[in-house]
Amino acid sequence: MKVLLTGATGYIGSAVTEHLAAAGHQVVALTRSAEPRPGRAWYAQSVGDTADPASLAGAVTPDIDGVIHLAPPSGDEDVDAAVVEALAAPLRGTGRPFVYTSGVWVLGATGDAREVPEDTPTDPIGIVGYRPRIERRVLAEAAEGVRAAVVRPGIVYGRGGGIPAILVDRARGQGVPEYYGDEGVRWPTVHVDDLAELFVAAVERAGAGTVWHGVGEPAVPVRDLARAAGRAAGVLASPQAVPVEQAAEVFGPLFAEALALDQSVSGAAARTSLGWRPERPGAVAELVWGSYRPVEVFGAPDAPETDADVAAIRRLVAEVEHAQQNELADRFLSVFRRQDPVWTTGHGRRLSGFEEIETFTRKVLPGATAESTAVYDVERVLFLRPDVAAVNVRQQPVRHDGTRIAGRPEGRPFYILVKEDGTWRVGAAQNTVVAD
Ligand SMILES: NC(=O)c1ccc[n+]([C@@H]2O[C@H](COP(=O)([O-])OP(=O)(O)OC[C@H]3O[C@@H](n4cnc5c(N)ncnc54)[C@H](OP(=O)(O)O)[C@@H]3O)[C@@H](O)[C@H]2O)c1
Incomplete structure (x- = not known):
């Protein structure tokens, strides 16, 4: 299909471009x-x-098979209605798709009862006040022979962007992770690449007059997101609740109200009816292990294969952290290569061979986290060969709630990883305590 895409340079539009092309x-x-x-x-x-609907008059040429409208609202309802008119009118009577982007904020606070589906009556908060009327204007095009559909994304994350990036920046700037409003606030979320796949599915096969929630996780506690954003910013402190009035001074009252909105929204319909499969990591995992924490990479091309290897290496280090934090000896041992691995501990003890590492691990790991544990962050990856990587890790001692234990030294694990049969494993490892 030849698809006219507004908002194509934006955060979501960039991902939609790539997935449409793919x-x-x-x-x-x-x-x-x-x-x-x-x-x-x-x-x-x-x-x-x-912002100037007249400028769109010739945009939908006869060879355009469908339109995805992702550019944000202008703030003027009449202008936005005129934009819909300009983009949808040339499609009338053709059965071609027109996909309009709204958002879950049109639903307002959803309450605790359940994950709300698409047919829930709208109750928009201030920032999206007139948007339900634009949705209805779009859906009315179904009666005119347009395959009109509305996609309502949740809070979009991934690729280091979106609203979660604001949480990371604020944590870095303030020195403490923040969330806004009550502790119980939850956000429906969606990974930007999963959402882009939903737009592709919608333009290809959404029925006329349909609404779809672009939601991967129905209700993620903002406190968890704030803690993860702190981790991404290198700020290991307890998240702090910022009252809405105070947040309004930073973000303005309308955006502050939106950030403090508690929602639980179902994205099940798109899975069932459009075959959508949102499979990317969840928002918390993405903040902690993904695109919000850049890793320095050397020795490999800036290419998707390198990204995939770095992601796999981060997963391996996440596995080290998970195994350590939960005292899981088998899982810890599973990250090592079987053939002649060597590990020098932070105390300078050299363990040679898998058996020595296993014996040591089974002896020291049980009970090791009784008082404290540690977090492990990949900082630098040097590809010595496509299948051999030298990895610098930062290890910080934390309490069980993830807050940093002041005064206790960090570690600087260094791993030589080998990729065999498609899996990265530790061939050699050394940990060094940071003295100062
Ligand atoms: N991000 C989220 O979490 C989220 C959640 C729910 C819904 N949404 C909705 O999704 C849509 C896209 O959001 P986004 O986060 O991708 O926004 P974004 O990164 O700010 O991108 C906005 C895009 O729209 C274009 N644009 C802005 N004003 C325009 C105008 N007057 N005429 C033509 N193009 C214009 C921009 O082009 P330029 O390069 O020219 O600036 C850019 O390509 C919006 O409708 C937003 O409300 C977003």
């Missing part, structure tokens, strides 16, 4: 300026401004 579609990006953007998987570029 699915074999041609993306015609509607951008405000004609300036070419090299490196994007666009088939063509068309100029238009959604």
